[in-house]
Amino acid sequence: MPPSLFIEQVLNGFQFGLMLFLLAAGLTLVLGIMDTINLAHGSLYMIGAYLTATLVGATGSFWLAVLGAVLGTALIGMLLELSVLRQLYRRDHLSQVLATFALILIINEVVRMIWGSQPLLLSAPEALSGPVEILPGLYYPAFRLVIIGVGLLVALLLFWLVNRTRVGMWLRAGASNREMAQAMGVPIKPLFTLLFGVGAGLCAIAGAFLGPILAVQIGMGESILILAFVVIVIGGIGSIKGALVGALLVGLVDTAGRAFLPLLLSRVASPEVASNLGPALASILIYLLMAVVLFFRPQGLFPART
DSSP, rough: OOHHHHHHHHHHHHHHHHHHHHHHHHHHHHHHHHOOOHHHHHHHHHHHHHHHHEEEEEEEEHHHHHHHHHHHHHHHHHHHHHHGGGGGSSSOOHHHHHHHHHHHHHHHHHHHHHHOOOBBBOOOGGGGGGGGEETTTTEEHHHHHHHHHHHHHHHHHHHHHHHHSSSHHHHHHHHHOHHHHHTTTHHHHHHHHHHHHHHHHHHHHHHHTHHHHHHHHHHHHHHHHHHHEEEEEEEOOOOOHHHHHHHHHHHHHHHHHHHHHHHHHHTTTTTHHHHHHHHHHHHHHHHHHHOOOOHHOOOOSOOOOO
């Protein structure tokens, strides 16, 4: 195997993993602190991608569009929390699953009415559309490097927020014992609204940067939401550190499986069989990884303290 191919796939895995982290971070805090299952989290990712594509057309600037999409999606997330999700906190998980699944269907139809059924075109900024030489003779897409940088920057900001600020202290207290935190004076309701806004904004960042790589289309949030849940199960519910480690593991395993399994299978099967079977087996690898982690650590790799 050429070393350049290995390095390229490792970078692809980091890039995909960091985008998964943006989705999983908000989801794990909502689930860990609020004990709320929000299946509509992926719909916010879709809204972020659609808003970015629309704002790029209106402003001509990708970066202004990302900023507008993050603010707009965060506002939508907070409105959803105030109007719908707040009514579900005292309900059981089945009620939360049914209600947020209904939100998925409603948001999909609203998006269809506003933007139509056809996928939207979202291109990377022209200045980042080409490759850059990261090692002698090894070129890598500049836009994907920017995605890695943005993902790492957001991860650092989240760690600072959670571990170095008063809001982060409240979040950690809520993740450990919500009732005790509330009894100690932590403003749980405003914190929940802020948390939803932050989670929605992170979804928008992921949608904006994955939009030029994947398709901006209705239902794009459902498939990636499953991976986000896998990430927080592997990392430990309520843990930002666990979400980051879990996301990188899933990103690397998924990317390596899709890149290398067809090559390995082609040695024992026809190229057509290898190209069809490889991606399917790569998807299974993620769930095998989750099963192995849960077998040895049922609470995940880095569970929130209880």
